[in-house]
């Protein structure tokens with residue numbers, strides 16, 4: 424370990440090449456940097472700026488336990504501001520962030536998540552009810568339909584009425600439009616005169632208008648008891664007794680829909696990929712599922728009766744952590760792993776490299792769910808949901824949904840991969856299986 428040195432070693436490639444590799448093959452870039460430069464290194468990612476990467480558990484402890492006034496997370500997400508708005512949890516810092524988290528927290532407590540069981544089951548069965556033997560399916564698309572329905576219903580309620588229906592349809596179309604891909608928002612914005620930017624603004628304006636109408640309607644009819652997240656936020660107040668303003672509600676609702684949509688779907692797609700690449704793990708899962716009966720209940724799939732299913736989900740998020748890096752901006756000089764990082768620099772916790780450390784994970788490239796049954800990992804060794812005060816607020820919902828959806832699909836169908844080679848490919852916010860993971864429905868399980 425070095426001491427009092429300047430930034431960790433820089434990658435020798437020109438910045439433009441680093442940026443290109445970061446977009447096209449981030450895992451390869453990260454792996455080759457670690458092989459050549461060690462645990463800590465400095466990347467120059469062009470318009471994203473300089474990233475100082477860390478993956479040693481001691482460094483991650485320093486980052487995740489730092490005072491929120493020393494490391495800011497929202498500054499790294501500023502590219503999402505046109506979509507999510509300035510009040511989004513992802514963009515706030517320090518006290519306002521803490522206040523907003525307290526407000527949203529109850530919607531994501533484990534006890535509340537269990538109430539979403541029927542919803543997740545219904546959304547899954549609706550998405551797979553037409554599957555027939557011999558049919559080919561694109562798993563990522565199917566799972567995105569499921570997770571979007573789950574998050575929209577959890578946020579806006581089951582019997583949403585006409586306005587909520589239109590809102591759902593418009594949000595769905597918007598998020599599925601590759602022109603508005605979250606990765607492209609920054610580029611769209613660079614050309615404020617472009618037709619694409621104007622189209623983005625137009626689509627969003629209609630969604631915003633519907634969102635605000637729904638908020639005002641629910642407020643006016645005092646419909647806050649429906650059990651959805653909007654109802655919960657409408658009845659919530661700040662410490663001084665004031666209700667949440669409409670603009671805040673708009674930004675938080677949008678944030679939850681956007682963050683809850685592609686992430687979970689991608690995680691489920693990767694789980695199906697790995698299970699089929701390692702048939703022994705799949706056989707063991709099928710055996711566990713058979714033990715839960717022909718129609719396993721969501722509570723059985725998500726509970727202690729299915730330890731292998733849980734380990735499969737954990738191992739999937741280890742191998743492909745969905746979000747490979749989380750970033751913080753230093754507000755003052757920050758000491759980490761013997762380096763004195765100056766103020767105004769992006770310090771990144773590299774989840775992907777932390778999850779591939781052979782010191783913590785033997786045979787790190789293999790899919791071995793049993794490792795999670797054999798030992799416990801510290802939050803600085805295993806961290807698919809990030810850490811500290813910014814740890815993913817949707818963690819319990821995401822894990823619950825992964826277990827229930829996988830359990831339901833695999834207790835009804837056998838699937839066969841169609842592509843010999845599947846590699847990580849960038850979608851809007853995640854690195855998902857290339858081609859969306861094409862599979863053939865083989866036969867119904869007996």
Ligand code: HEM
Pocket residue numbers: 496512513514524574678679680682683684686687690740744745746749750807808809810811812813814815816817818820821822
């Ligand atoms: C497998 C699925 C998911 C993964 C892997 C994931 C991962 C992450 C990660 C790595 C972060 C950044 C944490 C940090 O900076 O330390 C994050 C933040 C966040 N996630 Fe998730 N997420 C998932 C699903 C969800 C869901 C279902 C929701 C909501 C419905 C959600 C809502 C959020 C929000 C609002 C934040 C910002 C938290 C804050 O800044 O305080 N995520 N997520």
